[in-house]
Amino acid sequence: MQEQREAHAAILDRLNRRLRTMCQCTGTFFQAESEQELLQSICEILVASGEVRLAWIGYCEDDAEKTVRPVAQAGSGLDYLERVKTSWGEMEPGQGPAGTAARTGKACWVDDIRTDPRFSPWRVAALACGYASCVAVPLIAYSKQRGVVDLRGTLNLYSAECNAFDESAVEHYTGLATSVAYFVTALRGDLAEDLAYGVTALRARAERKRAEEALHQAREELAHVTRVTTLGELAASIAHEINQPLAAIIADANACLHWLEADRPDLESVREALAAIVKDGDRAAEVITRIRGLLARASVAHGPCDLTGVIGEVLPLVRPELGRHDMIVKMSLAPDLPLVRGDRIQLQQVLLNLLVNAVDASREVPPERRRLIVHSTVEYRDDGPWAVVRVEDGGVGFREPEAARLFEAFYTTKPGGLGMGLSISRSIIEGHGGRLWATANADHGATFHFALPAMR
Numbered sequence: 001m002q003e004q005r006e007a008h009a010a011i012l013d014r015l016n017r018r019l020r021t022m023c024q025c026t027g028t029f030f031q032a033e034s035e036q037e038l039l040q041s042i043c044e045i046l047v048a049s050g051e052v053r054l055a056w057i058g059y060c061e062d063d064a065e066k067t068v069r070p071v072a073q074a075g076s077g078l079d080y081l082e083r084v085k086t087s088w089g090e091m092e093p094g095q096g097p098a099g100t101a102a103r104t105g106k107a108c109w110v111d112d113i114r115t116d117p118r119f120s121p122w123r124v125a126a127l128a129c130g131y132a133s134c135v136a137v138p139l140i141a142y143s144k145q146r147g148v149v150d151l152r153g154t155l156n157l158y159s160a161e162c163n164a165f166d167e168s169a170v171e172h173y174t175g176l177a178t179s180v181a182y183f184v185t186a187l188r189g190d191l192a193e194d195l196a197y198g199v200t201a202l203r204a205r206a207e208r209k210r211a212e213e214a215l216h217q218a219r220e221e222l223a224h225v226t227r228v229t230t231l232g233e234l235a236a237s238i239a240h241e242i243n244q245p246l247a248a249i250i251a252d253a254n255a256c257l258h259w260l261e262a263d264r265p266d267l268e269s270v271r272e273a274l275a276a277i278v279k280d281g282d283r284a285a286e287v288i289t290r291i292r293g294l295l296a297r298a299s300v301a302h303g304p305c306d307l308t309g310v311i312g313e314v315l316p317l318v319r320p321e322l323g324r325h326d327m328i329v330k331m332s333l334a335p336d337l338p339l340v341r342g343d344r345i346q347l348q349q350v351l352l353n354l355l356v357n358a359v360d361a362s363r364e365v366p367p368e369r370r371r372l373i374v375h376s377t378v379e380y381r382d383d384g385p386w387a388v389v390r391v392e393d394g395g396v397g398f399r400e401p402e403a404a405r406l407f408e409a410f411y412t413t414k415p416g417g418l419g420m421g422l423s424i425s426r427s428i429i430e431g432h433g434g435r436l437w438a439t440a441n442a443d444h445g446a447t448f449h450f451a452l453p454a455m456r
Contacts, residue, residue, distance in 0.1 A: 014051075017049050017050065017051060018049070018051075018172055020049070021045055021046065021049040021051075022176070024045045025042055025045055025176060025179070026179075028041040028042060028045065029179060029183045032183070032187070034187065035184050035187050035188065036071070036072065038180070038183060038184065038187065039057045039071060039072035039180070039184070040072040040074070042055075042057070042072070042155075042176075042180060043055040043056060043057060043072045043073055043074035043075070044074040046074070046157065047074045047075040051159065051164070051169075052075065052157040052158060052159050052164075053075055053076050053077070053129075053130060053131060053158050053159055053160045054073070054074075054075035054076060054077055054078075054080065054129070054131065054156075054157070054158040055073065055074050055075055055155070055156070055157050055158075056070050056072065056073035056074075056075075056081060056156050057070070057071055057072045057073070057139070057153060057154070057155055057156070057180075058070050058071065058086065058098060058102075058153055058154055058156065059071050059151065059152060059153040060088045060102050060152040060153060065085075065087055065089070065093075066087045066088050066089035066094065067085070067086070067087055067088075068086040068087060068088050068098050068099060068102060068153075068154065071153075075158075076129065076130065077128075077129030077130065077131070077158075080125055080126065080129045080131075083125050084121075084122045084125050086098045086099060087099050088102040088103050089103075090103075092121060093121060095118050096110075096118060096119060096121070096122060096136075097109060097110055097118075097119075097134055097135060097136035097154075097156065098136040098154045098156050100118075100136070101136035101137060101138045101154045102136075102138060102152065102153065102154050104138075105138050105140055105150070106138065107135060107136065107137045107138070107170050107173075107174055108135070108136050109133070109134065109135035109136070109165045109170060110133055110134050110135075111133050111162060111163045111165075112132065112133060112162045112163070113126050113127065113131055113132055113133060113134065113162075114127065114132070114162075119134075126158070129158075130160050131158040131159070131160065132159060132160055132161055132162045132164070133158075133159050133161065133162050133163060133164045133165060134156065134157060134158045134159065134165075135156070135157050135165040135169070135170060135173060136154045136155070136156045136157075137154060137155045137156075137170070137173050137174050137176075137177040138150075138153075138154055138177065139151035139152075139153040139154060139155060139177050139180055139181045139184070140177070140178070140181055141178045141179075141181035141182050141185070142178075149181050149182065149185050150181070151180075151181050151184055151185070154177075155173065155176070155177045155180065157173065246280075249277050249280045249281060252273040252274075252276045252277045252280070253273075253277060255269070255273050256270050256273045256274065256277075259273075302341050302342050302343055302432070303341065303342075303344075304339045304340075304341065304455060305339060305340050305341065305342040305343075305344050305347060306337075306339055307337055307340060307347070307376060307387050307389055307452070308333055308337050308376065310344065310347050310348055310351060311331075311333065311351060311374060311376065311389070313348060314348050314351045314352050314355065315329070315355075315374070317352065318352070318355045318356065318359065321356075321359055322359065322372070325359065325362070325363050325370060326367060326370055327359065327362060327370040327371060327372060328370065328371045328372070329371070329372045329373075329374065330371065330372070330373045330374070331373075331374050332373060332374070332375045332376070333374070333375070333376045334376045334377050334378050336378060337376050337377075337378060337387050338378060338385050338387055338454035338455065339454065339455045340387050340432070340434075340452040340453065340454060340455060341432070341455050342432045342452065343428075343432075346428045346431075346432075347428070347432075349424075349425070349428065350425040350428050350429060350436070350450060351389065351391070353422070353424075353425050354391040354425070354448045354450075355372070355374075355391060357422070357448070358372050358391050358392075358393035358395065358448075359372075360395075361393055361395030361396050361397070361445065361446070362393050362394060362395035362396075362445070363395075364396070365394060365395055365396065365444070369394035369395070369444055369445070370394065371393075371394055372391065372392065372393050373390075373391075373392040373393075374389070374390070374391055374392075375388075375389070375390040375392065376388065376389050376390075377390075378454075379451065383453065384453065384454060384456065385453075385454040386434075386451045386452065386453050386454060387451070387452050387453075387454060388449060388450070388451045389449070389450055389451075390447050390448070390449045391447065391448050392441065392445065392446075392447040393445040393446060393447075394441070394443075394444045394445040395444070395445045395446070396445075397440055397441065397444060397445050397446045398438070398440060398446055406422055406438055407422045407423055407425075407426045407436070407438075408423060422436075425450075429450045429452070432452055433452070433453055434450060434451050434452035434453065435450065435451050436448070436449070436450040437449055437450075
């Protein structure tokens with residue numbers, strides 16, 4: 001159990017570091033005034049995160065040797081780049097991760113520099129600098145407006161640990177490389193427009209559209225990481241939720257075997273036990289389906305969404321957590337709650353975040369205050385009916401000076417918290433044309449509300 005807790009803590013720590021790194025990179029994307037400044041800042045941020053020892057970005061040259069030329073670098077062992085030769089050609093200097101990624105357009109990594117034959121030309125120099133594994137990711141993006149955006153370069157990262165770049169890490173850095181390609185292309189486009197046309201108003205509109213697209217992409221990435229982090233915090237609850245039907249399946253299966261061994265098997269009991277096995281199997285499958293949905297990276301198109309169903313899908317994930325802290329959840333759901341237009345996964349994320357926050361706020365209060373109430377109501381406004389959901393707790397609440405900051409990015413009252421959950425939740429609700437807000441209860445605790453317009 002201790003090993004599991006330590007493993008979960010390590011995963012959460014890694015996700016926290018990646019989230020902070022991503023936020024810093026996003027800030028650089030919008031603030032950098034030149035291509036060189038952007039590339040150098042990205043390398044420095046990646047090294048500062050502590051996950052890599054060396055970060056460098058190289059562009060492909062069209063010289064006879066097909067050189068991959070470093071244009072930005074940061075970290076330990078910068079002289080390594082001066083001592084080694086990297087190529088994107090078919091010969092031996094082009095068979096390493098950087099050359100392969102540039103040539104094929106796909107990420108390439110080496111788990112152990114000491115033994116991988118592809119890295120033999122650079123092994124001695126790399127080991128002298130303390131590198132144990134590395135990854136190279138092509139600077140390529142795909143856009144409906146621009147088609148394939150290829151900078152003909154690679155983002156290259158070196159770690160002091162073997163096997164440092166697993167599938168999730170490669171996916172993370174691939175997403176970052178895609179954003180780099182977008183923003184470098186945007187910077188180059190700005191320069192070209194200034195030189196060729198000088199049409200300030202047109203360029204401002206194009207910049208704003210590109211910035212909005214990049215911000216939307218960054219928000220979706222942040223929302224995905226926050227979902228994964230939240231589910232990591234609830235790993236024990238999820239395991240309990242799945243183990244219950246699995247334990248019942250095993251018990252019923254053993255009972256069936258026992259009955260079938262009798263001279264005259266009790267077929268009716270066997271039939272009932274098999275029906276229970278099917279039911280519990282479906283229950284476990286439903287839990288896994290909910291988790292897979294929440295872990296999905298891409299958002300689905302907005303469509304008709306039943307908030308009562310969303311509540312029913314999310315509550316089982318936190319119910320074991322409530323039980324461990326002797327907390328009671330009560331439901332007060334409107335029978336005529338109208339459908340809303342939305343992304344079901346994103347709305348599940350909002351409700352999951354509000355419930356987890358309520359549990360955290362109520363862990364240390366007296367037993368009689370350890371209760372949550374989930375309300376849903378219909379409100380009729382000038383523009384028609386709205387569906388309103390409230391999560392009420394009896395926890396520690398918040399002080400009036402804190403109210404204005406609750407939804408700020410990186411503001412948190414939880415030890416070790418990221419401070420992104422409520423900020424992302426508000427962004428999601430506002431993206432659905434709704435509103436998310438908090439009120440302090442008259443006696444104890446707080447109530448978080450979100451309202452969405454009914455479908456018309």
